[in-house]
Amino acid sequence: MEQIGFDFGVEAPRKLTKVSPARLATFEDCPRRYRMSYLDRPSPVRTGAWAHSTLGAVVHNALRALFDLPVVKRVPQRAMALVAEHWKDAGFEDADQAARYRARAKAWVAEYVEHNDVSVDPVGLERWVSAPVTLEPGSGPSLIIEGRADRIDQRGRELVIIDYKTGRREPDEYEARSSQALALYAVAAARTLRTPCYQVELHHVPTGTIAAAEHTEQSLKRHLQRADETAGDLRLATDTLDAGGDEDVLFPARPGRRCSWCDFRPSCAAGQEAGPAAQPWELLAP
Structure with a gap:
């Protein structure tokens, strides 16, 4: 099987947006937190360590x-x-x-x-991977996906993306398959290392659980399409802000339960109103 059925062109007819899984997830979760994390200078006041x-x-x-x-x-x-x-x-x-x-x-x-078998040398540890992505045939790339994967193994002729987890909840196959981060790392690793990559795994170290999923070109493309849509919204909001747009309209807060442990809670009135602040140790695995 050859990966990947996407056209990784090199000529871009429009402005490229560089995105990482973390940036995309932050923007989808709360645009205001994205702005505070990546755009505001000087950086707003944050909480302490968690x-x-x-x-x-x-x-x-x-x-x-x-x-x-x-x-x-x-x-x-x-x-x-x-x-x-x-x-x-x-x-x-x-x-x-x-x-x-x-x-x-x-x-x-x-x-x-x-x-676990730790006798095989990974092909990447905290490896930076990157790939331009074209979703429409005949057009140039619309975005560049990049990021740092925890671990990349090679099994046979294919790569495997491994992400370590230490949280409270054991992951399952659905979480591994639905993880946009793992899917984007698979695409970027395949491009960077010029080796097919479809298998992704979440290794929950506290329990020893390994949640694995096997992607197809179609499932990877769905993740890329979602990433492209989010990147387009992100690019439009950023460009409009640079042109003098209203930051609160372009990057609105999305108050919710997560506001209790948001890094930018001290700088966000909406987050403070959403609920009480969590203690720095409350999210530890039991």
């Missing part, structure tokens, strides 16, 4: 460092030591809570190494 983000970063960094080691050193004990080396206490309630989650994180990565 414990769940700290925990996720530590686990990601430890597993990345593990795969940088020779195969003979990729053992549970070394994985636990890497958690300790990368550990930070930012966002935790106190030293006792931080110590409990440090111990949990050590156990998670040790079990991950114990129960």
